[in-house]
Amino acid sequence: MNSRAVVQLQDVGVKLGGVTVLGGIALSIAPGERVALVGSNGSGKSTLLRLLHGLLLPDTGHVHRNPDCRQAMLFQRPHLLRMSALNNVALGIWLDRSLGLTWRQALERAVHALQRVGLTAVAQQGGRQLSGGQQQRLALARAWARQPDVLLLDEPTASLDPHAKREVENLIAEFSQGHDRALTLVWASHNLGQVKRLASRVIYLEAGRVMADLPVDVFFDAAALSVRSPQAHAFVQGELS
Amino acid sequence: MNTLYDSVVTALYLIFHLDATLWSVVVRSVAVSATACLLAYVVGVALGAWLAVTRFAGRGVVLLLLNTLLALPSVVVGLLVYLLLSRTGPLGFLGWLFSFKAMVLAQIILVVPVVTALTRQVVEDVEVQHGEQWASLGAGPWVRGLLLAWDERYALLTIGVAAFGRAISEVGAVMIVGGNIDGFTRVMTTAIALETSKGDLPLALGLGLVLLSVVLLLNLLALGLRRWGQRQHGQVVVAAKGWVA
Numbered sequence: 001m002n003s004r005a006v007v008q009l010q011d012v013g014v015k016l017g018g019v020t021v022l023g024g025i026a027l028s029i030a031p032g033e034r035v036a037l038v039g040s041n042g043s044g045k046s047t048l049l050r051l052l053h054g055l056l057l058p059d060t061g062h063v064h065r066n067p068d069c070r071q072a073m074l075f076q077r078p079h080l081l082r083m084s085a086l087n088n089v090a091l092g093i094w095l096d097r098s099l100g101l102t103w104r105q106a107l108e109r110a111v112h113a114l115q116r117v118g119l120t121a122v123a124q125q126g127g128r129q130l131s132g133g134q135q136q137r138l139a140l141a142r143a144w145a146r147q148p149d150v151l152l153l154d155e156p157t158a159s160l161d162p163h164a165k166r167e168v169e170n171l172i173a174e175f176s177q178g179h180d181r182a183l184t185l186v187w188a189s190h191n192l193g194q195v196k197r198l199a200s201r202v203i204y205l206e207a208g209r210v211m212a213d214l215p216v217d218v219f220f221d222a223a224a225l226s227v228r229s230p231q232a233h234a235f236v237q238g239e240l241s
Numbered sequence: 242m243n244t245l246y247d248s249v250v251t252a253l254y255l256i257f258h259l260d261a262t263l264w265s266v267v268v269r270s271v272a273v274s275a276t277a278c279l280l281a282y283v284v285g286v287a288l289g290a291w292l293a294v295t296r297f298a299g300r301g302v303v304l305l306l307l308n309t310l311l312a313l314p315s316v317v318v319g320l321l322v323y324l325l326l327s328r329t330g331p332l333g334f335l336g337w338l339f340s341f342k343a344m345v346l347a348q349i350i351l352v353v354p355v356v357t358a359l360t361r362q363v364v365e366d367v368e369v370q371h372g373e374q375w376a377s378l379g380a381g382p383w384v385r386g387l388l389l390a391w392d393e394r395y396a397l398l399t400i401g402v403a404a405f406g407r408a409i410s411e412v413g414a415v416m417i418v419g420g421n422i423d424g425f426t427r428v429m430t431t432a433i434a435l436e437t438s439k440g441d442l443p444l445a446l447g448l449g450l451v452l453l454s455v456v457l458l459l460n461l462l463a464l465g466l467r468r469w470g471q472r473q474h475g476q477v478v479v480a481a482k483g484w485v486a
Binding site: 050053055072073075078079081082083091092095096097098126127128129142 | 371373376378379380384388391392394470473474
């Protein structure tokens with residue numbers, strides 16, 4: 001295994017309900033990379049994220065996660081408990097026993113995290129009373145407060161309005177750039193504009209297979225992409241048309 | 242019609258003039274069922290939450306048995322508890338037969354499957370949709386089960402009311418293990434059965450009205466708490482989503 005990689009997959013395959021949803025996946029993600037997973041619905045983006053995060057085990061191949069790298073994952077629709085926004089974040093921090101924080105310490109860190117995402121004013125409001133965009137920012141605060149080295153995001157802005165989408169995207173960009181360590185981002189997205197703005201590398205999936213794994217500038221260079229991966233080129237043209 | 246009318250009037254008189262016989266039976270009934278439900282609720286919620294988030298070989302069979310126990314006839318429970326507590330039974334040394342404790346034990350056995358099965362269903366629905374998020378945050382199965390059960394507390398409140406309704410309205414088990422002893426183990430349902438057979442319809446009807454009123458009040462309380470909770474914490478806004486897109 002590449003010792004620098006935060007996570008590495010070797011010929012990984014996943015079957016769900018007897019159907020192969022990922023096959024022959026081999027990739028390595030280095031610290032500080034901003035990797036976008038793109039592809040149509042059912043291409044395996046979310047499955048790959050879950051695999052990287054350890055929520056799914058591979059049926060074939062190997063997944064190596066760097067034990068020194070802490071991971072956090074953000075979902076498309078975050079689940080918040082019926083408690084205040086502050087307590088939701090504090091609970092998310094406290095549950096990570098590797099941080100070894102007391103509830104009081106978790107609360108203190110949650111206050112800071114809410115401040116970071118601009119939700120101090122609604123800290124005492126019920127988490128579920130917040131708007132969709134605020135809920136996603138809250139979930140982002142919950143993930144960020146765990147001080148991850150790798151942040152995995154499953155279509156984090158897919159169900160948000162344009163304004164909330166931009167707010168969440170800005171926060172993700174800030175987290176990836178302003179971190180004192182190299183924060184690695186891996187996210188699934190249908191939004192090619194967002195991919196262009198945030199990614200340093202793009203992985204295109206089709207029917208559970210990696211059809212293109214390219215630097216972002218090459219991926220969005222139509223001529224180069226048509227040569228490197230006709231399937232990805234067709235996808236991008238379809239999305240942009 | 243006259244008999245029914247007279248009975249209703251006399252029943253209301255007994256209720257509102259705080260008839261000692263009637264109210265002692267009511268208090269005992271509520272005490273037995275509340276104690277049983279409280280204990281069954283703790284066991285049932287923990288067991289149901291655990292079943293909702295864990296997977297093991299034979300889980301399907303356990304769930305099938307659990308769902309079958311929902312239709313457990315109370316007389317069968319009464320018979321089983323009677324056999325357990327009778328002098329020659331394995332728990333005969335406790336000396337509980339024909340006592341308050343025996344009735345509580347019988348109602349616990351009757352109610353635990355109700356609380357467990359319904360809790361399992363409620364928690365599992367949330368677990369399927371969002372369990373992986375909590376697993377991702379570091380919550381193991383036990384913590385996840387309890388967290389999700391806590392989050393669904395207003396739904397579980399309704400389950401508690403349903404369980405109490407099942408306990409307080411059953412007659413077979415408490416009749417067999419309690420013995421319907423006047424002033425000692427006589428509860429509303431056994432008293433209604435007895436008074437009806439004796440022809441004392443007003444007392445039976447009065448007890449029936451109180452029984453309905455108790456359950457109605459509890460339902461109103463649960464409804465109020467649910468509405469308050471929804472106002473406090475907001476409705477569920479998260480749509481269903483599978484684990485794997």
